[in-house]
Amino acid sequence: MARNHKEGMLLTSPKEKSRSKRKEEGTMSEMVRQLPQRRLEVPGDVIALLAKEQEVLRRMPWGNMEPVRSVSAALRDPGITNGAADAKKWLQQVTEISRDVDDMLDRLEEARSSSSSSHGSGRVYGLLSILSPNVLLAHRRMAKQVKHINSRIDAMKLRLSLLANLDDRESPANSTRYRMDDRQLDRLSLEQVEVLGVDSRHRRETIKGTLSDETVALKAISVVGRAGVGKTTLVRSIFNEPLVRGWFRCHAWVTVGAASSAADLLKRIMLQVFLERPEMPANADSMDVRQMADTVGRYLMDKAYLVVLDDVWSSWSSEIWDYLGVALPDNGLKSRIILSSRVPDIGRQCRWPSAVHIFHHSPLGPQDSMLLFCRKAFLSDEAPSELKVVAKEIVGECHGLPLLLVAMGGLMSTKEQAVPTWQGVVDELRRTKDIQLNLPGVLWFSYKDLPSHLKACFLYFVLFPRTYCAKRTALIRLWIAEGFVQKEAGKTLEDTAEEYLKELINRNLVQATDYYDYGKVKSCSIHDMFREIIIHKSGEENFGTLVTRDDERIGANxxxxxxxxxxEDFLSDVRASNARTLFMLGASSASTSSFLSSISDYKLLRVLDLEGAPIDRLPEELPDGLYWRYLSLRNTRISKLPKSVKKLTHLQTLDLKGTYISKLPSGISRLQNIRHLLAYRYYIGRHPPYYYALGVTLPRGIGQLRELQKLTYVEATQExxxxxxxxxxxxxxxxxIVNLRESDGPRLCSSVSNMTELLSLSASSITLDEPLDLHSLSPAPQKLERLYLRGQLLKLPSWIFSLRNIVRIRLRRSKLSKDAVKEMQSLPVIELALIQAxxxxxLHFSEGFSRLQILEIDHLTDLEHMSFGEAMPNIQKMSIRSCGMLNSIPDGVExxxxxxxxxxxxxxxxxxxSLKEGGADxxxxxHIPVIRVYNEHRDISSIIL
Incomplete structure (x- = not known):
């Protein structure tokens, strides 16, 4: 095969063409004989896209490979709706072709990049790099691959043309207008919906009554029911209620799932129980199962506790029950245990001597099912009159399961409210019944209805452990690194990715598990029933897999x-040439070292997450041709980055949080694509100021990184x-930014005034007594939502009062006056913290603070009296710490x-x-459900009112 540089084409000799044609015809004849007798619904543009893929491959412009990548991307989701299993497998090969094309192009880019770096830059050097032996060899290899891929495409086109009547076909029945409206993230998630039926509400109150009755002996409560019926939602709504939490000194929520051993279960319980202590026992990692049970049991012996063991999948052995009996003792303090499970007799298996209460959680009835569906689909309690009949049919397909009802409600909220559109969905649901994995058709339809880019984002959850909640910010950065996020005019990739996540949550395919106090999603996860679909589809498409210690091998591709x-030796059986993403969670020293020594084999790797890995260095000389876009070394022992990090020019995220790195190498300034640079750790102590961030020193040239969106924390160095x-x-x-001197203030203000997109600003002075001079900031970033200032202010900068989007302010060591506090009352903050400020x-809050929900008062050592007038009408939580002169609760709290x-x-x-029973205050x-008191060692005691 020869290369024609003038036309940019691949030429094949007549002899090769004849031989190839005979081989392809034989292959096609064999495919025809294997065709199923039924027809398959295939979007008409799949064949056109395959033909276009062939054309761009044959006339591929070597200088710009984006046309090829663009067509490849369009082929990744063929949009199959139904048909024989064999035919579906053929269409999965369309996706595989697109991925093989991407791999081929990546390898060519690697060869060209390597050649360019050795020949320099400029027009002459560019020609030399194209003609270099490495690139010519890559071209020859690629020509053979192009020929092979085009043969596969020819066979695929024939298959599809025989499977579908493309001349007179209509649009697929489930082809509907995909839209994303501008409403805020709907917080009517499963957590907030709780239970809507009369029976469910009654069950909830009954369980609460069992938790709070006067019986001092330990009680166990089991909530049983089928998957998707809302057991976890019911129990969590009770567990999270402030009144309920106030009844107990210690709380623990443990998601059990498929925990197969006593050691695994006890470790999870211990981690949750000790969340309310400053630290885990020093020898926790080396404890055996008996020691863990004894440690937890001793800690809980003098505390009224509430422990939830959620989602128990299977019956436990007698050994597990015996250890639980030690860890969760009957201490005669009205302690309670709740189990939720699909196992009907899980409550009867309990070994605790006291009574066990069993509650069967059933599906919703027709009326409550319709109500829940309508709240999700229409944000109303009922459907529009023209859609009532078809809405009732959709609700019937959900069988009263809240999970399915909110999933279909969220999905239908994205559809045009027209009868033909909705009837098309009903028809498709009925066709989707009784298919793979014996899961409800609603679940499969919810997945199939997703656009291709959202399917990839959804499938990504296969990489997270079942009990793991993915952080929103990390998830968004990973999606971008993977190339799932499409560029949209006027939006950053992060903004677009946020919309993707909101859409998945709105459809209830993804559940928000935690929120920040100011309303944004903090973390999210997926339900087990959707996880089964994700695992199945990921395996089917070679998308990805989660590997545990029990796995021997995985698919080659x-x-x-x-x-x-x-x-430890698992990676030795993995085909490194195919790996694009690698998370090494809980990796051993041997497996991590083995991987690092063979980094050069992972040519196509884009995402590498080594969080918590037992490593203290990267290879001093990183190999050429690394195309990493995401690198996390979080919580490793690494103290220095190699100078060769400059080779990672494609890097978008570099996460060094929790490492010992204090200075970044000069090569960082060459990472022109970097968007998120996280490099800090916290000092944590028992004395003021308790904790603060330790930043890193940046090299000259940091201003060249024009794509940076997040930069924390950096040392303020003038030099x-x-x-x-x-x-x-x-x-x-x-x-x-940390370690600011008073003289740094004007320069910092000048720079920050250019940051019109800034949402969060944290600034700390070099010592607690060093003034923080931020008065000259003009104009202030008007999008600013979060402000953290540590250092003397004496008075608040005037620009703070112009912030109309501010939701959180934390001031530390500010030495403010009464007037300064009064001036803040008009700000729209949701959270305010005054720490040695x-x-x-x-301290009198007379009026204002109309949106404030959380107030934190900390180490105001001279404060003797505090009061509320008409201020803070919506406050929900108040924290007061180490105010030694404040002898009474603030006036006006009533x-x-x-x-x-x-x-x-x-x-x-x-x-x-004064707050105890009979006390003056x-x-x-x-009227306040929860009042909790912590002593100076942070052990917890409670006042139960």
Missing amino acids: VRRLSMINAK NGTLAELGNLKQLKRLG YDGKT GLKHLKEIHLFAMPEAMVS EHKVE
Whole structure:
């Protein structure tokens, strides 16, 4: 095969063409004989796309391979709706072809990049790099691959043309208008929906009554029912209720799932129980199962506790019950245990001597099912009159299961409200019944209805352990690194990825598991029933897999691997040439070292996550041809990056949080595509100021990284011009800077004024007594939502009062005056923290703070009196810590009608005593469900009102 440089084409000799044609005809004849007798619904443009793929491959412009990549991307989701299993397998090969094309192009780019770096730059050098032996060899190999792929495409076109009547076919029945409206993220998730039926509400109150009755002996409550019926939702709504939490000193929620051993289960319980202590026992990692059970049992022996063991999949052995009996003792303090399970007799298996209460959680009835569906689909309690009949049919397909009802409701909220569109969905649901894995058709339809880019985002959850909640920010960065996020005009990739996640949550395919106090999703996960679909589809398409210690081997072509405590030699059986993503969670020292020594074999790797791996260095010389876009070394022992990190020019995210790196090499400034640079760790101590961020020193040239969106935390050093260069980073959304001197203030303000997209700003002075001069910031970034300032302010900068989007302010060591606190009352903050920030003896919130929900008062050591007037009408949570002169609860707290929680840390005994039964201030707080008191060692005690 020869190369025609003039036309940019691949030429094949007549002899080769004849031989290839005979071979292809034989292959096609064999395919014809294997065709099924039934027809398959195939979108008409699949064959056209295959033909276009062939054309761009034959006339491929070597200087610009984007046309090939564009067509390849379009082929990744053929959009199959139904048909014989064999035919579906053929269509899966269409997706495989597109991926093989991507792999081929990546290898060519690798060869060209390597050649360019050795020949220099410029027009002459460019010609030399094209003619270099490595590139010519890559071209020859690629020509053979192109020929092979085009043969596969010819056979595929024939298959599809015989399977589908393309001349007179209509659009697929499930082809509907895909839209994403502008409403805020709907927080009517399964968590908030709780239980809608009369029976469910009654069951909820009955369970609460069992938790709170006067029986002092330990009680166990089991909630049983089929998957998707809402057991977890019911139990979590009870567990999270402030009134219920106030009944117990210790709380633990353990998602059990397929935990197969006593050691695994006890470890999960211990981790949850000790969340409310400053740290785990020092020898926790080396404990055997008996020691873990004893440790937990001793800690809980003098505490009223509530422990939830959620989603128990199977019956437990007598050994597990015996260890649970030690870890969860009957301490005579009204402790309670709740189990939720699909196992009908799980409650009868309990070994605790006290009574076991069993509640069967049933599906919703027709009326409550329709109500739940309508709230998701129409944001109303009923359907429009013209859609009532068809809506009832869709609800009938959900069989009263809340999971299916909210999934279909979320999906239908994206559809045009027209009878033909909705009837098409009903028809498709009926065709989808009784298919693979014996899962409800609604689940499969919810997946199939997704656009291709959202399918990839959804399938990505296969890489996370079942009990793992994915952090929103990390998930978005991973999707971008994988290339799932499509560029949209006027939006950053992060903005678009946020919309993807909102859409998946709105459809209830993904569940938000935690929110920040100011409303944004913090973490998310998927339901087990959807996980079965994800595992099936990921395996079918070689998308990715989760590897555990029990796995011996995986498919040769799998592209994404997440290794959870896998065997040390597992990677030796993996075809490194296909791997694009590698998570090494809980990796051993041997397996990590083995991987690092063979990095050069992973030519196509894009995402590498080594979080928590037992490593203290990367190879000093990283190999050429690495195309990493995402690298996480979080919580490793690495203290220095190699200079060769400059080769990672495609890198978008570099996560160094929790490492020992204090200085970044000069080559960082060459990473022109980097968007997120996280490099800090926290000092944590028992004395003021408790914790603070330790940043990294940046090299000169940081201002060249114009794509940066997140930069935390950096040292404020004048010597290398960091403060001035920050002004070039106009796309920054989050900036954290530490060790500021008073003289640094004007320069920092000048730079920050250029950051019009900034959402979060954190600035800390070099010492607690160093003034923080931020008064000259003009104009202030008007999108700013979160502001964290540590250092003396004396008075608040005037620009703060212009922030109309601010939701959180945390001030530390500010030494504010009464007037400064009063001035803040008009700000729209949801959370306000004053930590060593005010030196006065009295603090009066007279009015304003209309949106405030959380107030934190910490180490105001001179404060003797605190009061509320008409301020903070919506406050829900108040925390007061280490205010040694404050001997009474703030005046006016009785008027805060929405206040649900008060937390008191190391406060005077006089205040604590006044709140107890019969105390002078008991009447002020009788409407507040939860009041908790923590002593100076952070052990917890409670006041139950």
